[in-house]
Amino acid sequence: MKNIKYSLILALFLFSACDDEFLDKYPLDSVTHETYWETESQLRAALYPCYEGLDYELLIYPNVFGGDVVWGDLNSGLAKIPGGRHTALDGFPFTSFWSWLYAPIFTCNNFLDHYDKANVDQDTKDVYAAEVKVIRALQYFWLTSYWGDVPLVDKVINASEAYMPRTPREEVVQFIMDDLDWAASKLGEEIPSGDDVGRINRWGALAVKARVALQNEMWEVAANTAKEIMDNSPYALYSNYGDMYKLAGNAETNPANREAIIYSLFVEDLRTNNLSNYTCTPVDYIRLNASKRLVDAFLCTDGKPAKAGLEYYGQSIATSELYNYPEEHYADYFENRDPRLKMTVYSPGDEWPGGDDGDPDTDTANEIYQLPRFAVLQNNNRLGANGLTGFYLKKYNSIELAGLYNRDHNNINVIRYPEILLIYAEALFNIQGGTLTQAQIDMTVNQLRERVNMHPMNLDELNAWGLDLETELHRERRVEMSMDGMRYFDVLRWEEGEIHLGKAMVGPSLEVCMNDLGANPYPDNGTDEFGDIIYEKSVAEGGLDHFDPSKHYLWPVPYAERIKNPDLGQNPGWE
Numbered sequence: 001m002k003n004i005k006y007s008l009i010l011a012l013f014l015f016s017a018c019d020d021e022f023l024d025k026y027p028l029d030s031v032t033h034e035t036y037w038e039t040e041s042q043l044r045a046a047l048y049p050c051y052e053g054l055d056y057e058l059l060i061y062p063n064v065f066g067g068d069v070v071w072g073d074l075n076s077g078l079a080k081i082p083g084g085r086h087t088a089l090d091g092f093p094f095t096s097f098w099s100w101l102y103a104p105i106f107t108c109n110n111f112l113d114h115y116d117k118a119n120v121d122q123d124t125k126d127v128y129a130a131e132v133k134v135i136r137a138l139q140y141f142w143l144t145s146y147w148g149d150v151p152l153v154d155k156v157i158n159a160s161e162a163y164m165p166r167t168p169r170e171e172v173v174q175f176i177m178d179d180l181d182w183a184a185s186k187l188g189e190e191i192p193s194g195d196d197v198g199r200i201n202r203w204g205a206l207a208v209k210a211r212v213a214l215q216n217e218m219w220e221v222a223a224n225t226a227k228e229i230m231d232n233s234p235y236a237l238y239s240n241y242g243d244m245y246k247l248a249g250n251a252e253t254n255p256a257n258r259e260a261i262i263y264s265l266f267v268e269d270l271r272t273n274n275l276s277n278y279t280c281t282p283v284d285y286i287r288l289n290a291s292k293r294l295v296d297a298f299l300c301t302d303g304k305p306a307k308a309g310l311e312y313y314g315q316s317i318a319t320s321e322l323y324n325y326p327e328e329h330y331a332d333y334f335e336n337r338d339p340r341l342k343m344t345v346y347s348p349g350d351e352w353p354g355g356d357d358g359d360p361d362t363d364t365a366n367e368i369y370q371l372p373r374f375a376v377l378q379n380n381n382r383l384g385a386n387g388l389t390g391f392y393l394k395k396y397n398s399i400e401l402a403g404l405y406n407r408d409h410n411n412i413n414v415i416r417y418p419e420i421l422l423i424y425a426e427a428l429f430n431i432q433g434g435t436l437t438q439a440q441i442d443m444t445v446n447q448l449r450e451r452v453n454m455h456p457m458n459l460d461e462l463n464a465w466g467l468d469l470e471t472e473l474h475r476e477r478r479v480e481m482s483m484d485g486m487r488y489f490d491v492l493r494w495e496e497g498e499i500h501l502g503k504a505m506v507g508p509s510l511e512v513c514m515n516d517l518g519a520n521p522y523p524d525n526g527t528d529e530f531g532d533i534i535y536e537k538s539v540a541e542g543g544l545d546h547f548d549p550s551k552h553y554l555w556p557v558p559y560a561e562r563i564k565n566p567d568l569g570q571n572p573g574w575e
Contacts, residue, residue, distance in 0.1 A: 067293065068482055070288075070289040070388055072287040083538075088575075095559070135200070151568070193252075226421075226427065259416050299479075331347075339452040344479075388535050510531055510532070
């Protein structure tokens with residue numbers, strides 16, 4: 001299987017590498033197209049660059065925008081979005097994402113414009129085209145989720161055709177839903193293996209359809225599509241939740257993993273990413289920091305919240321007696337919590353890839369993690385994993401690769417089977433007027449909790465504890481799917497930006513810092529209303545971070561694109 005993966009990715013890179021000029025010169029003249037699109041091997045070679053649309057930056061960076069992951073450089077455009085500090089004139093990430101998304105659409109369109117010329121059985125040709133349409137649909141899902149109305153480009157166009165107005169979001173969504181229906185009718189039902197490992201099948205097309213339908217509040221379509229996957233597909237939960245983000249769980253090397261429906265395929269020395277460095281490196285500042293509020297969101301083992309948090313701010317609810325609140329020591333955050341917390345972030349006692357941690361010495365690497373490392377408390381050196389929030393992501397961190405630049409070959413999940421269960425639950429909740437039966441909860445949420453031996457969700461208990469079913473469904477999705485790239489889009493769909501975005505960026509409580517670290521790393525910024533130390537202030541504390549519901553539910557159309565094409569217009573509030 002390993003050799004198969006190498007050959008598949010090598011073919012991708014051979015095609016891309018030998019055709020750098022080919023990609024730069026699209027559209028090619030008709031003679032070149034007529035001579036190229038002839039055989040199935042040529043179709044296969046042309047297919048692989050389309051899969052580059054599953055780029056790790058497109059998959060990972062949305063976690064930052066949703067606030068559950070904090071980007072390590074607050075001057076970066078990535079960090080400005082959750083803090084509401086971005087402007088319509090900012091280039092990155094708006095211009096970059098616009099280009100990153102339309103480039104794969106261009107590659108997909110080029111394939112779809114020409115694939116039918118091949119002297120290959122029609123059913124075979126259509127399978128290739130179906131995969132490409134699914135990839136293109138994902139690009140439009142991201143585009144419409146960020147910007148709403150966007151130009152709908154369904155073929156390779158010339159320069160004079162490029163200056164078109166934006167197409168209404170509803171029309172773009174209908175276009176990709178039609179594409180996904182067609183793709184699902186052409187693709188096979190088996191999990192791809194052998195030479196086809198990593199390719200998209202019928203269930204992948206339907207999974208994207210369910211995701212798009214949910215995001216656009218097409219509840220019936222979302223529920224029906226998710227249920228079809230649940231009832232008829234070969235996909236199921238994998239026994240080890242943590243391994244779903246590790247090399248050990250990669251689907252092409254571990255046939256027991258029937259959870260990854262679509263994933264972006266990586267391979268050592270051929271197609272790599274830098275996530276192990278971004279999440280926890282022993283020699284630098286962390287780029288992807290787990291947020292304190294993500295940690296707070298995990299329930300206790302008895303099913304009760306550890307604290308009210310932002311979800312129940314100012315409300316009287318039952319909280320767990322198993323949790324020591326207010327926390328006195330760093331280890332308190334991890335005691336008696338949903339087991340997924342320790343599979344998501346590093347906790348005291350874990351094997352540690354981060355060099356020197358936050359213990360009293362400032363230059364001795366630790367094999368076992370105990371305390372977070374803040375640079376200002378460690379002589380501002382780079383001898384350990386310097387973080388901003390005090391919490392480090394374990395997901396997508398390979399201990400053996402941390403500290404090696406761009407050497408990570410761990411696959412990145414695009415859509416996992418748990419998302420299908422949660423789509424079904426949320427869609428039913430909305431169809432049924434804001435309620436679910438216990439049986440419906442058991443077949444969705446409680447499957448996920450049972451997998452990790454977590455206390456089940458029980459309607460009677462929620463009522464007795466003063467907890468809201470919708471809030472707890474949102475919490476379950478947040479916890480289960482952290483680092484799955486959907487948090488930002490979930491917050492937008494639920495219109496919860498005012499609750500979760502534009503808040504102060506915080507770390508452990510002041511009491512924890514003083515007890516365990518001996519100092520507050522950010523003494524000039526004070527604490528928030530929960531007693532947590534502040535790294536970046538919101539408007540509430542006299543800072544800049546905020547969320548404006550009149551404009552921040554959509555991104556501004558990139559300034560550079562509007563200069564080239566004034567017909568694009570601008571989204572409300574960004575004029």
